[in-house]
Amino acid sequence: MEITEHIDALRHEGTRLAEAAARTELPAPVPTCPEWQLADLLRHIGSVHRWAAAFPSRGLREPLGEADAQAAVGPLPSDAALLDWYREGHAALLDTLTAAPADVECWSFLPAPSPLAFWARRQAHETAIHRHDADAAAGVPGPTVDTTLALDGIDELLRGLMAGSRSKLRSDRPRTLRVRATDGAGSWHLTITQEPPAVTTDGGSEPADLTLAGPADELYVLLWNRLPARQAGKVQAIGDEGLLDLWRDAAI
Known part of the structure; x- marks a missing residue:
């Protein structure tokens, strides 16, 4: 943008x-x-x-x-x-x-x-x-975030805030997370270790312990911990859902 x-x-x-x-x-x-x-x-x-x-x-x-x-x-x-x-x-x-x-x-x-x-x-x-x-x-849902803005926001969150030295997202053993938008060109792969996460835009090819796939607007608010994953109706969580708990507790 x-x-x-x-x-x-x-x-x-x-x-x-x-x-x-x-x-x-x-x-x-x-x-x-x-x-x-x-x-x-x-x-x-x-x-x-x-x-x-x-x-x-x-x-x-x-x-x-x-x-x-x-x-x-x-x-x-x-x-x-x-x-x-x-x-x-x-x-x-x-x-x-x-x-x-x-x-x-x-x-x-x-x-x-x-x-x-x-x-x-x-x-x-x-x-x-x-x-x-x-x-x-x-108490009233507002309009969804524009897809382009949501994709940009996911990118800022993952490749900017989460990859920075102040990120608290850590794991004693390596764990991997893919985030894939189903309505736009957006796929990110995170490797979570005891260091700040390594984040790449991988095109969806690398394997991951957990894949979150869905519309960009839902992924955007979910990753900002504003939408519990189990309430994100169009987001699929495929793999180790324990990573959702790690994200909720440490990411934001």
Whole structure:
């Protein structure tokens, strides 16, 4: 996906998140994030948007310390102002990413063609997943994530976040997992050891202890631990389903 496509996805998913929140009481529990109420979700995503915007807008070359991160977010609003505060942060992030020069230099934490490409992609998926959470709090399923965005998000999760040094997905003995989209060109093979997982795009040829195969939108939310595998109606789990428990406990 191009930067402009990620920004468009961020716009659409962020707007849908606000729409779900607007029809839901702030104390409503978020079933996909059991420790949260809707108010916690809004404070989290509103803070993340403001924190993320600081890097391209100010050309910051290093990660922010706790005090500076809090300053970038600013004071948290009252419940009465929370939804408007979220909307303002979302709009400001969109403005920042749209106005930033393509060659802006700033800190990022995953491989990407450019820092701007990283922030547009990361915030599109951060927002899309939390839009799913807001729909869960509202108690009404929202629209499925676009297939192209879902495939891109699976790739970012597996080849970016899961393959990084901070990944907690580990196994005392080597175990393998394939994720295969049935509605698009996407197949990933993970080898899970005591080191960060090795991830390849294998075309579906390598054997694996467990294969998850299904539509990209279901795989996307399942891998983000928003959809229990046994409730993913169109996803097939073929092989060692014990890997699902390892993923649920360690991946995200």
